[in-house]
Amino acid sequence: MTISVAIIEDIKEIREGLQMLIDGSEGFTCSNTFANAEDAIESIPNLNPNVVLMDINLPGINGIEAVRLLKPKCSHIQFIMSTVYEDNDSIFESLKAGASGYLLKKTSPSKILDSITEVFNGGSPMSSQIARKVIASFQQKNAINDSDILTHREKEILTLLAKGLRYKEIAAELLIGFETVRSHTRNIYDKLHVQSRTEALNKFV
Numbered sequence: 001m002t003i004s005v006a007i008i009e010d011i012k013e014i015r016e017g018l019q020m021l022i023d024g025s026e027g028f029t030c031s032n033t034f035a036n037a038e039d040a041i042e043s044i045p046n047l048n049p050n051v052v053l054m055d056i057n058l059p060g061i062n063g064i065e066a067v068r069l070l071k072p073k074c075s076h077i078q079f080i081m082s083t084v085y086e087d088n089d090s091i092f093e094s095l096k097a098g099a100s101g102y103l104l105k106k107t108s109p110s111k112i113l114d115s116i117t118e119v120f121n122g123g124s125p126m127s128s129q130i131a132r133k134v135i136a137s138f139q140q141k142n143a144i145n146d147s148d149i150l151t152h153r154e155k156e157i158l159t160l161l162a163k164g165l166r167y168k169e170i171a172a173e174l175l176i177g178f179e180t181v182r183s184h185t186r187n188i189y190d191k192l193h194v195q196s197r198t199e200a201l202n203k204f205v
Contacts, residue, residue: 071098
């Protein structure tokens with residue numbers, strides 16, 4: 001089966017290069033190209049391509065907003081963001097908008113074709129750099145969620161630890177016993193899966 005691909009890219013040389021790559025490769029066809037999101041939003045629902053390569057930094061409506069507008073109308077179309085950006089906001093705004101893949105423009109031609117095939121078959125292609133950022137973000141999110149399991153008292157103690165107070169000073173501040181502070185601190189370390197005050201604060205702050 002031939003995979004039909006639409007390209008939205010404002011830089012003429014890149015747009016034409018992608019078109020030549022797709023039309024010149026067996027099993028692929030370029031259904032149309034667009035230099036801006038406005039024309040693409042109007043035409044893509046009727047063209048009904050299998051996959052759309054969408055640039056983010058477009059004049060007027062950007063690529064992320066274009067995907068956000070098109071995806072509800074064309075839920076079966078798979079969108080791959082093609083961009084020079086590696087920042088987390090662009091990555092996650094694209095995925096939230098409905099994109100299924102995210103590639104950097106420096107990606108090799110063979111990898112671009114592999115990614116189109118992958119997304120067509122239900123996958124989510126990403127460059128290795130982008131995948132590392134996604135993993136790092138989820139790890140950071142998990143760290144924040146870990147802090148949510150602390151009790152109100154444990155958060156109070158951890159906040160005072162962050163201010164540099166010692167166990168005796170925390171006990172006096174909260175009107176509790178020294179051993180109670182030590183016990184709460186051990187529970188904090190266990191819940192956050194850390195072994196020191198510094199590690200705990202890194203997860204909590």
